[in-house]
Amino acid sequence: MEKWEQSLKDCVTSPEELAGLFRVDTGDCATVSRRYPMRITRYYLGLVQKPGDAIWRQCVPQTEELADFSQSPDPLDEERLSPVPGLIHRYPDRVVWIASASCPVYCRFCMRKRGVGCAAMAPAAPEAALAYIEAHPEIRDVILSGGDPLMLHDDQLDALLSSIRQIPHVEIVRIGTRVPVTFPERVTARLARMLKKHHPLFINTHFNHPDEITPQSAKACATLSDAGIPLGNQCVLLKGVNDDPQVMRRLMLKLLSIRVRPYYIHQMDLVKGTAHFRTPVTSGIRILNALRGHCSGLAQPHYVIDLPGGKGKVEIPSGKVRRDGATLYLTNYLGEEIAYEDLG
Numbered sequence: 294m295e296k297w298e299q300s301l302k303d304c305v306t307s308p309e310e311l312a313g314l315f316r317v318d319t320g321d322c323a324t325v326s327r328r329y330p331m332r333i334t335r336y337y338l339g340l341v342q343k344p345g346d347a348i349w350r351q352c353v354p355q356t357e358e359l360a361d362f363s364q365s366p367d368p369l370d371e372e373r374l375s376p377v378p379g380l381i382h383r384y385p386d387r388v389v390w391i392a393s394a395s396c397p398v399y400c401r402f403c404m405r406k407r408g409v410g411c412a413a414m415a416p417a418a419p420e421a422a423l424a425y426i427e428a429h430p431e432i433r434d435v436i437l438s439g440g441d442p443l444m445l446h447d448d449q450l451d452a453l454l455s456s457i458r459q460i461p462h463v464e465i466v467r468i469g470t471r472v473p474v475t476f477p478e479r480v481t482a483r484l485a486r487m488l489k490k491h492h493p494l495f496i497n498t499h500f501n502h503p504d505e506i507t508p509q510s511a512k513a514c515a516t517l518s519d520a521g522i523p524l525g526n527q528c529v530l531l532k533g534v535n536d537d538p539q540v541m542r543r544l545m546l547k548l549l550s551i552r553v554r555p556y557y558i559h560q561m562d563l564v565k566g567t568a569h570f571r572t573p574v575t576s577g578i579r580i581l582n583a584l585r586g587h588c589s590g591l592a593q594p595h596y597v598i599d600l601p602g603g604k605g606k607v608e609i610p611s612g613k614v615r616r617d618g619a620t621l622y623l624t625n626y627l628g629e630e631i632a633y634e635d636l637g
């Protein structure tokens with residue numbers, strides 16, 4: 294057994310232990326965790342400075358999770374868009390492959406909260422998923438997601454990547470993982486050596502708060518970057534965690550300093566059990582305006598809403614554009630409206 298597997302066994306999964314560690318009343322944590330499981334790595338829990346802070350809110354079950362009756366468990370209609378279970382085909386040229394149903398830490402805001410960590414979600418059966426991709430030459434991008442694909446053992450993941458790589462029309466493979474953030478010790482030299490065989494491979498990770506960038510998570514990202522894997526970051530706008538322009542700005546700049554390129558800021562999906570994290574879209578626009586022009590272009594993510602019903606991601610623009618005949622009026626980062634003569 295590898296060292297990371299040992300550590301995984303040692304995660305905090307009991308609300309009683311959590312209450313004891315922090316000497317707080319964790320309230321309905323036990324009831325909530327029977328519906329939506331709790332697991333927190335010792336490493337990630339070590340980032341908590343005090344109960345209720347940004348790290349705590351992301352990983353400790355809260356009463357509100359059970360009090361959210363308004364929303365759907367699957368607003369993006371992922372199950373309807375799965376031609377074979379565990380493979381989501383929404384856009385013409387790319388598919389999402391559920392490679393694992395578990396994660397080192399169960400994030401309270403997870404968009405697949407309906408099933409992640411429970412029997413309700415099963416990884417795609419590899420034979421069926423491969424057969425589907427083989428039969429669809431328009432698929433050129435396969436995105437391994439979950440759950441967390443890096444919960445698989447190196448050998449399992451190696452086999453999976455090799456079989457995807459056998460399909461000539463698949464040009465790139467992406468892995469979406471929160472492991473560098475919540476469980477950096479999983480990113481071993483052995484893992485990086487294995488991944489390196491499967492280029493072109495991209496990894497999108499999921500940092501939500503600058504306090505998640507530590508020497509350990511920075512080292513995990515460096516190990517992946519040094520294996521030639523371009524790293525991007527998808528974060529979610531979360532009330533009480535990062536819905537603040539200064540926090541987001543620090544996050545984006547710190548990401549660049551560890552060679553991770555900001556990719557998306559996601560508006561929260563309307564997922565049942567997560568309503569207490571939602572913020573208005575104006576709050577995301579305020580964040581964009583604090584970034585655009587004020588810091589490096591490399592630090593600018595796309596702010597997107599994933600539309601209900603699986604209608605796709607749409608980018609929310611930050612700037613205003615007004616047209617009068619051939620003249621465009623564009624508002625710059627200082628709030629000045631500047632005329633630009635377009636071709637008539």
Ligand SMILES: *Cc1c(COP(=O)(O)O)cnc(C)c1O
Nearest residue numbers: 381382383384387388389436606
């Ligand atoms: C987000 C998503 C993708 C990938 O979208 P990109 O904009 O290419 O990163 C693909 N399929 C589904 C179902 C998705 O939700």
Ligand code: SF4
Nearest residue numbers: 396399400403440471
């Ligand atoms: S790591 Fe990702 S898939 Fe797993 S619980 Fe967190 S958000 Fe959900």
